[in-house]
Amino acid sequence: MSKINKNLETPIQKYRTYIQLFFVAIVLWIGIEFYLFTTYLESGGATTFYERPPGVEAFLPISSLMSLYYFILSGEIHQAHPAGLIIFIAILTVSFVIGKSFCSWICPIGFISESLGDFGERIRKKLFKKRIQMPRLLDYPLRSLKYLLLGFFAYSIFFSMTAVALKYFLDSPYNIISDVKMYYFFANISRFSLYVIFGLIILSVIFRNFWCRYLCPYGALLGFFSLFSPTKIKRNKESCIDCNLCAKACPSFIKVDKVSTVISDECTSCLSCIDACPVENTLDLKTVYTGKKVSKKLVAFGVVAIYFIIITLGMISGNWKNNVPKEQYIELYKQKNSIGHIRSSNDVQDLNKQAEEQLK
Ligand code: SF4
Ligand code: SF4
Known part of the structure; x- marks a missing residue:
């Protein structure tokens, strides 16, 4: 039997957790800033003005997808939520270069999901040996749910909306104030929504990454993108x-x-498998075309660097803060309960009609 060269490379998981915590801290900071901004709106502009953090637009993926489409059609960055588009492009780019890495290195929901899974794993290890896995018969149809959700959004935007309707929506009060509406959805959360969140937490403890694996349309989009990534996990069959x-x-x-x-829409480039491999140069992230090894440290650095370089470019080019004055926010805040959501394809058709009528 040939000699086995032990894998002595330092594991990266600890550093991955640090990076995830760093992004969680950023999100919390954005949350605090946005809360202060809403207190200003609630007072009707009577209290100290706190600036709205543009980073909140990271939580408006549908609006960002529409902005992307608008950018493709017109070559212009719509100025209602420019940061949303820049963050969206940063997420797509990082997840393309290092397959779906946003999910396991940056996404705060991914971090929460992973932590719940770790908690479940600790309980499971005390009770029985085998990992809990969704039966295959259910796993495949459930995994397609996130693609159905993505398909619905993609169809509604790319195939059902006219270019005029797209602009009409992006200019609309609903789009402008969608971050404020989202904040109040969570601040005044309904009992039903709480039950849903509680159910998802329990399911994520039992089935690792339940939300990410089965329901997150963002994950579906990034998973699809990652299939074309120039980097992949590769196993050396000779030394394995x-x-x-x-x-x-x-x-x-x-x-x-x-x-x-590894060619899978579920691989998030977390590198846990590489850390676990006991044999040197047997499992690595490599470039598809040259077969060159990408070191774990370079992955960690690359994920953060790509993300922030794109955001910095957005800031430098003046596409970060939106052009909505605080007076308009105060006015829209007063009307926020009467500004409705788009819930179905019928609503999209209505939007098309309204946009056409506006043009006449
Ligand atoms: S294949 Fe490796 S890198 Fe991909 S998700 Fe599994 S452990 Fe993470
Ligand atoms: S089975 Fe996986 S962990 Fe074990 S040596 Fe092969 S590649 Fe490494």
């Missing part, structure tokens, strides 16, 4: 000792030990 540790470590239940290249 078939210990199965990589597959056991994979939070996405990918059978890493059975393939030479």
Whole structure:
């Protein structure tokens, strides 16, 4: 039997957690700033003005998708939520370069989901050995749910909306104040929504990454993008000792030990499998075309660097803060309860009609 060269590379998981915590801290900071901004709106402009943090637009993915489409059609960045579009492009880019890495390195929901899964795993280890996995018969149809949601949004935007309706929506009071409406949805959360969130928490403790794996349309989009990523996890069949540790470590239940290249929309480039592999140069992230190894440190640095470079470019080019004056926000705040949502394809048709009528 040939000698096994032990994998002595430092694991990256600790640093991945630090990066995730860093982004959670940013989100909390944005949350505090946005809360202060809403107190200003609630007072009708009578109290100290706190600036609205543009980073809140990261939580408006539908509006950002529409802005992206508008940008493709017109070449212009719509100025209602420019930061949303810049963040959206940063997320797409980072998830393309290092396959779906936004989910396991940056996304705060991904971090919460992962922490709940870790908690569930600790309980499970005390009770029984086998990992809890959704039965395959249910796993495949459930995994398609997030694609159905994504398909619905993509169809509603790219195929049902006219260019005029798109602009009409982006200019609309609903779009402008959608972040404020989202804030009050959570601030005054209904009992039903609380039950749903509680159900998702329980399901995420039992089934690792329940939200990300089955329901998140953002994850579906990034998973699709990641299939074309120039970097992939590759296994060296010659030196592999078939210990199965990589597959056991994979939070996405990918059978890493059975393939030479991981091609999966569920791989988030978390590198847990690489950390778990006991044999040197056997499991690595490599470039697809040259087969060159991408070090774990470079992945960590790359994810953060790509994300912030794109955001910095957005700021430098003047596409970060929106052009909505605080007086308009105060007015829209007063009307916020009468400004409705778009819930179905019929609403999209109505929007098309309204936009056409506006043009006449
Ligand atoms: S295959 Fe490796 S990098 Fe991909 S999700 Fe599984 S453990 Fe993470
Ligand atoms: S961890 Fe996976 S790739 Fe590494 S030796 Fe074991 S089976 Fe092979």
